[in-house]
Amino acid sequence: MTPPAVAAAQPVVLRRLRVPGMVWALPIYLFLLVFIVFPLYRLFADAVTTADGVFTLDHLIDFANDPFYRSALVNSLIVSGGTVVGCIVIGFTAAFLLVRYDFPGRETFSYLTMLPIIMPPLVGIMGLVFVLGRAGTINVILMDYFGLQKPINFIYGWHGVLLAMTMHYFPLITLNLVDGLSKLDASLEEAAEAMGARGLRKIRDIVMPLVTPGFVSGATLVFILAFADFATPLVVGLQNLVASQAYLNIVQYVDQRLFKMGVVIGALMAMMAIVFLLIAQRIVGLREYAVLSYRSVERKPLRGVSRFLAPAFFVVVLVVAFLPYLGVTLAAFGKAWSLTPFPTRFTLSHLDTVLHLTPLYVINTLRWSALAALFILVVGVPLGWILARSNLPGKGAMDAIVTLVLALPGTAIGIAYIRAFHFPILGFVLSRLWVIMPLVLAVRRMPYTVRATFASMLAMHKSMEESAASVGASGLRIFKDITAPQIWRGVLAGMLFSLMFVMQEAAATILIFLPGWETMTIGIFTYYTSGTIGQAAALGLVLILLCAATLYAAYRLTGARMGGLFGSGGG
């Protein structure tokens, strides 16, 4: 019976200043509006207006009437579709083997399967050319020792693009499916077995439909990424693809009509990414079931021939996936490497050039990455928190924007930024300020951090925060004492993923950089196109090592499961 104490407590609660959540979130709203919504609006608006700002559909009609662009569009769809099919075949096989069976080297393979992701696409295709190109290791060996007259065309053309993209993107499918498969309750399949559904029948009727969400998420992402990749086709000599045309039309800067067409293509690519995303979300939404796993399916040891076939599958896939690493490493240390299978003499001079003599690229990448990480921390983490915990107006829109950014082609974002920030805003022409580099990088790669924060928040039950609030802890205090200690690992892992993809980014930055701002990926492109292969490879090797270190740190932080970060649907 102590009524005075209760009475004293009352005013304390009342005195606490109540600032509406919207005010706290205002900078976040503004950031999203200015740096995502506005550029996209400019991109779409530009595609349907004349130079004088009058609405017109002429540009779109021009695009549709031009047989060259029409065939480019068809080609792009074929390349992306083919890549998805390839990735599904390899990705599903890998995931199913890793989750369901035990065989020699399973653990090692499950780590290695992740690795193709750390290869920046540009470096990957370059490394592949060193090994499989006309004068690459394999062809030289075949001609010198096996009497082959003409080099075999392993990679120039359609098949090369498909090979390079499949080997680079299949881990996205594997990650999503490993996640989905390990969440399936064992009894769902046992019930089917009890009725006589076995082997492929069981996979078709029960397993596949239940992992559809992860499947579709992964496949959509692969499709969109393959659709947007302009560098890989260019390196192996394919130009008549939509993404490549967008890039070529924009960077020539001379012909206004071509430039405008580049903008139109950029807008179309963004539009298509949105459409693919909506379709995927519709499928995922229809097919997502809240299946609680009571008991996961036991891993079966493989016996007999299959005990060796499974590792053999992984060895073949991984050897091909790792060929680029071999090529890049050889070229980075090789001295005057040409016309021999492997370099005959080795040197550190290429590394010395890119790290010591011309460190600009490395320094810029580190500088922009650090700043981008800072932007991501300041905007992305609160955004993840808002999506998970708040009821702020526009939450749904914010969620949509984050997912959209994940799917938008870098080329489209680059073009959108060029169009949006090429004139003074409040006296600044943003496109002439170096800060636009870390900004565009942050915007493009923020979704990984937002999702990681969101997922970590969801994994922590709200009642933990509520019980802290019930004993009188303030909002910030709760965050510091209860929330932060439980989510920091997940958030940091998400940020490291963001960071890794920031370092790999080539598409958006290659369109907006001004001399002096070049990143490592731009450096690689410049070196490679100017024929200084050694330096390009050395820079590539440094980039690979940076990415590997980042991924390793993220992996150590989270343990293993990161499939959710790569999905395009749900969440």
Place this chain on the structure above:
Amino acid sequence: MQVRLDGVVKRFKAVEAMAGVTLTITEGEFFTLLGPSGCGKTTTLRVIAGFYDPDVGGVFFGDVPMNGIPPADRGIGIVFQNYALWPHMTVFDNIAYGLRIKKVPAANIRPQVAAVLKQVGLEGLQDRTPGQLSGGQQQRVAVARALVLNPRVLLLDEPLSNLDAKVRARLRSEIRRLQQDLHITTIYVTHDQEEALVLSDRIAVMDNGRVLQIGTPVDLYERPATLFVADFIGTNNLIPGTIAEIGEGMASLTTRAGVLRGVVVGSLERGARAVAAIRPENLVLDDSAAGADVVLRGRVVIAQYLGSLVRYEVEAGEGVSLQVDVSDPKRHRRFTPGQEVAVRFHAASAQVFAAGAIA
């Protein structure tokens, strides 16, 4: 269909989930595997179903050995604890799936599904998906799916554990009625002893991978063979002590509550440590103790009025607390906390076991 397990051992790495289980379940019987979690009951069910093969011993349906025969070829129907309904299929498709696998002509599928749906009382819900059903309805779909192939043996793995009390009681009776109508050999796994007593023809109580006792509900309740069974089935007052006198199937036990007498279960000798077990309803407070031959002194600590009975907690000696259930409260004198009472019982209603680990 008779189901027989002969010395079945099943190991998971170092753990022996079944340590030599021998059982015979007769045709048309409702047989329950009862025990605490981790006792091996679900493993036993899964060995019968064919999801696991025994490491040692054999499973027989009738006289046919089942080892190595896959679940689908055993003629079983199984209901899982979480029902395991396929969420991407409608109720109809869930049930029809097995028929389709067995290549039943499409024209015959519809009437067969309709028939089992009628049996479980779910007519009209066939186009729903599992997500649109209540827990109780999902459970019935799972039963219908298990029955549609006319199995020789129906296996149920804790099928009611995810339901709330009311639905559980109703479905319990429905399962029993269905089983009796179909006269199908049924093996039921549960950790709920009340459920087991209500449903079963016979029960096997399991612990640590072993069968401790097999019997009818009456056997298990009135004549538990071990201290574990005495403690696990129903409520028992367990009073530890030392054997003072033994002979002709009866023993006297010196305890902190005084000297008790009871029926000896198993082999015991003078001076051995033992435990007396007496059911709360066999204890009588004070006056109406005609013919009772054991009397203890105690003090009422708690008196709970439950309508059909009054439940007393009586402290009889240091650290010995007895639960006493007096049914039909209107006909008996009522006691209040603090009152000194005499607790009486018939020596024939108490059992004396060798002392050992209970759980």
